[in-house]
Amino acid sequence: MKTGAKILVEGLQREGVDIIFGYPGGVILPVYDELYDSPIRHILVRHEQAAAHAADGYARASGRVGVCLATSGPGACNLVTGIANAYMDSVPMVALTGQVPTSLLGNDAFQEADITGITLPVTKHSYLVKRTVDVDRVVQEAFYIARTGRPGPVLIDLPKDVTAGQIDEVPPLPEKVHLRGYQPTLKGHTRQIDKAIELIEKAERPVIYAGGGIITSEASGEMVQLAERLLCPVTTTLMGLGSIPCDHPLNLGMLGMHGTAYANYAVTESDLLIALGVRFDDRVTGKLSTFAPHAQIIHVDIDPAEIGKNKKVDVPIVGDLRSVLQTMLHRMKKRDDRKHWLAKVRAWMRKHPLSYKSDGCLRPQYVIQELSNLLKGEGIIVSEVGQNQMWTAQWYCFRNPRSWLSSGGLGTMGYGFPAAIGAHFARPDETVVDIAGDGSFQMNIQELGTVAANNIPVKVVILNNMFLGMVRQWQELFYDHRYSYTELPPVDFVGIAKAYGIDGLRVEQSEEVPSALRTMIETEGPFILDVRIEREENVFPMVPAGAAINEMIGGHVVPERELELAAAEEGDATFRPGRKAV
């Protein structure tokens, strides 16, 4: 005889689960009882939203399926933001929720919420399990669906009588899951690949536009190799950061609303856009009709629905990126006749670098640059949402895939801190830093409790501007400086950390930044760094919503005479073109 809960927990083990982030409650008790002496570790969070984000962070940092667990009703509802967040960013996750007994379903019973209904639009799939004998199969299917194809969250809703109920024999599972309605295409269509190669060979001004799909399919190596072979510059989305080392000579950094000017110019001037694992999000494309207006487009993605969704594509290729790129690499010869195009791109990099004022004020970009130098671009960097996120994307020198975790599609404030917790458990030897805003940090600040209780060595750098900075920036630029409800009173974050028994430090002067960062990194265990930055610093350049991406505001242009001098810097190994303190 086995209970549903036991079958569930054994199923999780079989799927390779080593950790669950969760929060208990009435109807999920049978599962918690089973976890009591299971080898699977459970981390008790302080709010279920954090459980979902932690599972998400775990998944992004490791590539494995993250698991979160909550009780019915309020517990399940608290997961929703985290599930939606994972859905938008295609993160493999299994969310387990308790449910009222099947006999009470639909009766508005105590703590009943139709969680499969509520999450329908934000899950890849979901199950309401009605019989104990189905538990094992559902677990197997859920993990399979979550991690294959375009990954995403799968929810399993478990009524209490299903987990408490017992069955004599668990029906054997198939070796491999077969779902007649779900067979993701993995290999690209040969003829389409031929056509793509033909276009690439003809192109004079190609640009690779790479997104989160590269990271998911572990195709960074192939992508960089392709770029090098073709002498083709690469720009990445927010989600694609880390797929090519920041200081790779072909890397143009991020494109789009807060992308680099040179990436946006390159895309606008290109005659071929090689779009890899991206979805032409409006934050990337700006005004669609003027996005890459001279380019033919090759779009490779595992999800056919993304191809042609926003922008007409010349060569669609549905398939796993890694496999498609390998096929392409196999067949593509080296090119070195695109020097002219590269020179043009290089010139833009010199002329329109990302920049910030280095005038002794405490600027957030400097903080991130220093952190990047200190960690040599390694570690796992997590961000919250807002200016902190964009500055990190612009100024941290990412070198590795899965080293950057950020809420891209949903833009969820409060994602970073719990995601950092999850990332730590995925890769315990890495330094994990959450770069936060004071607004976002307070959205899941209660997780200081989780961090303290488990001595989780995540570091939080709060870029504290006492504003909901990104919203304030929009109000400054587009609403005539009317700062309607975006100012936040000062908070003693170090004091709060101390109350939880966590170390922290406040920084108010630019000169203190390097040593404070060092203290933070060298301190064992968690650490909160409250950095009081210039309050009204903006993220630039910026493409106003709905404008063409080459119509940026606030970018820096290097004067001609400086450009001549700068030519000398090129020889310097530490010189990163396109980024500059001025």
Add this chain to the structure above:
Amino acid sequence: MKAHTLSVLVENRAGVLTRVSGLFARRGFNIESLAVGASELPGMSRMTIVVIGDDAQVEQVMKQLNKLIDVIKVSDITESEIVDRELALIKVNAEPGSSRSEVMQIASIFRAQIVDVGAKTVVLQVAGDPGKIEALERLLRQFGVKELIRTGKISMLRGAKTVQPTK
């Protein structure tokens, strides 16, 4: 913008209809009709969905439908040779006397059956393509249509061809 007829094979499972209709609502696709019922294949149902949109929109509908795990196969059969049928029940005023015989005459022209006769009304059952049903309804309007129920159309490929699970 035109009407596209999609023949969709789905798992016969709780929640499938919600998933499909939810998808249409969420993505702002316009459903004109949706009819669903069991098929000859064990555990599978067939849906006929009529959706209004331009080609790109309908392509997106089909791709999104295909992403649902419970959807096994989606075919756009608009341009194929198909049999279209819809059933309607129409309750129409028909006082004994001249209007009743007129209604019955119209019914017979449309090969509609009279399935219920009341003191002041009759209920007609008519099957055919949606155009025929609309034409009948128009003619009956003069008598006063008290209630009209349509099943939504179902469509099948002509000849030996079928829509089969090879997603």
